[in-house]
Amino acid sequence: MPSLEGKIRYAVVGGGWISQAAFMPGVGQTSNSLMTAIVTGDRQKGEELAKRYGLEVYGYDEYEAMLASGKVDAAYVATPNFRHREFAEPALKAGIHVLLEKPMEASVEDAEAIAAAAKASGAKLMIAYRLHCEPGTIAMVEAVRKGEIGKPRYFTSTFSQTVKASNHRATSGYWAGPVPDMGTYPINAVRNLFEAEPIAVMAFASKTERDLGCEDTVSVMLKFTEGRQASFTLSYSSESVDQFHLVGTEGAMSASPAFGFGEGTAITYEITKGGETTTHEAPVVDQFAGETEYFSACILEGRDPEPDGEEGLLDMRVLAAIERAIETGEVQTLEPRSRSRRIGPDQTRELPLATSPDLVGIELPME
Numbered sequence: 001m002p003s004l005e006g007k008i009r010y011a012v013v014g015g016g017w018i019s020q021a022a023f024m025p026g027v028g029q030t031s032n033s034l035m036t037a038i039v040t041g042d043r044q045k046g047e048e049l050a051k052r053y054g055l056e057v058y059g060y061d062e063y064e065a066m067l068a069s070g071k072v073d074a075a076y077v078a079t080p081n082f083r084h085r086e087f088a089e090p091a092l093k094a095g096i097h098v099l100l101e102k103p104m105e106a107s108v109e110d111a112e113a114i115a116a117a118a119k120a121s122g123a124k125l126m127i128a129y130r131l132h133c134e135p136g137t138i139a140m141v142e143a144v145r146k147g148e149i150g151k152p153r154y155f156t157s158t159f160s161q162t163v164k165a166s167n168h169r170a171t172s173g174y175w176a177g178p179v180p181d182m183g184t185y186p187i188n189a190v191r192n193l194f195e196a197e198p199i200a201v202m203a204f205a206s207k208t209e210r211d212l213g214c215e216d217t218v219s220v221m222l223k224f225t226e227g228r229q230a231s232f233t234l235s236y237s238s239e240s241v242d243q244f245h246l247v248g249t250e251g252a253m254s255a256s257p258a259f260g261f262g263e264g265t266a267i268t269y270e271i272t273k274g275g276e277t278t279t280h281e282a283p284v285v286d287q288f289a290g291e292t293e294y295f296s297a298c299i300l301e302g303r304d305p306e307p308d309g310e311e312g313l314l315d316m317r318v319l320a321a322i323e324r325a326i327e328t329g330e331v332q333t334l335e336p337r338s339r340s341r342r343i344g345p346d347q348t349r350e351l352p353l354a355t356s357p358d359l360v361g362i363e364l365p366m367e
């Protein structure tokens with residue numbers, strides 16, 4: 001039962017950077033969503049955010065009570081990757097819908113348990129792939145589908161930033177590191193641009209002189225059927241770069257920024273064919289508002305969201321194969337798989353970007 005205004009009522013789980021800077025302001029841009037609760041380990045921060053947004057504050061030890069309160073329809077889970085199942089699974093079991101931050105979890109087993117909980121209860125699970133509702137990304141998928149670059153042959157991407165050594169991303173091993181955190185973007189992009197699942201994986205990883213608690217710079221190669229290939233490099237210890245090229249038999253597509261969000265960030269792309277370049281302009285939108293508006297509409301209209309547990313798990317199995325490739329130094333083959341759904345233009349949402357609020361009681365994850 002949504003609120004009296006017919007809006008889906010969200011609890012925010014984890015009051016970190018992405019919750020405070022993006023999700024919470026984004027909700028105010030939607031027509032069908034509102035927030036009623038925050039779940040946090042920091043009561044003082046929770047009280048300040050509660051005052052700003054009109055929320056009830058719960059500690060992590062009060063989570064079950066929050067789920068049973070009758071005041072929440074959905075949970076937005078934005079804790080560190082290794083604390084996703086802990087909150088997503090009980091919510092789904094209690095019939096509370098879950099918008100779950102990417103990547104799904106820190107192991108395939110935990111991610112499968114989350115997907116199974118959604119299947120068993122019928123509560124809806126959406127992985128927060130904000131780009132699946134972003135107009136520039138959807139236009140790129142559509143352009144490739146229409147054959148604008150001929151047959152796609154290869155994809156290459158670089159995605160890097162300097163992450164603070166103190167953030168959980170840099171202190172908790174592979175599953176908090178650059179591959180699950182940032183590599184999920186090029187993996188998800190190329191799977192959707194090729195409309196195919198990889199069949200083999202190779203990777204090299206390095207620990208630079210920063211000596212973080214994970215290998216901080218990683219290069220990955222993916223093999224697909226029909227002679228298609230992808231490669232990408234990710235880093236927690238480099239200048240911020242965010243781009244990809246997709247080259248086909250009759251043209252090349254490139255986007256930079258390709259995966260980012262926020263002020264001034266539009267996912268505009270170029271297609272070059274026979275020496276001529278055309279630019280496809282995309283608007284700056286509130287990607288968090290867009291994904292939330294889409295998820296709430298799915299809940300209200302009884303539809304299953306496209307970026308579902310299957311989509312999240314297809315990325316998770318690639319992340320796990322990359323980990324094995326790094327550990328063994330050997331090529332990892334993957335079972336042939338197909339995806340039952342793909343991104344569609346009906347997912348596009350163009351909501352104006354919210355004003356960035358002051359952040360309360362947190363340190364930014366990146367330098």
Ligand SMILES: NC(=O)c1ccc[n+]([C@@H]2O[C@H](COP(=O)([O-])OP(=O)(O)OC[C@H]3O[C@@H](n4cnc5c(N)ncnc54)[C@H](OP(=O)(O)O)[C@@H]3O)[C@@H](O)[C@H]2O)c1
Binds near residue numbers: 015018019039040130
């Ligand atoms: N979709 C996107 O564009 C995007 C962007 C960034 C991050 N993310 C995802 O969102 C999730 C959160 O990332 P973030 O950047 O918001 O991280 P963050 O700023 O470090 O915040 C994480 C929050 O989780 C809570 N938390 C609970 N247990 C924790 C623990 N053991 N260690 C550290 N924090 C803990 C804390 O909130 P309380 O103090 O309130 O308990 C903390 O502030 C990750 O899964 C990440 O991959 C997605």
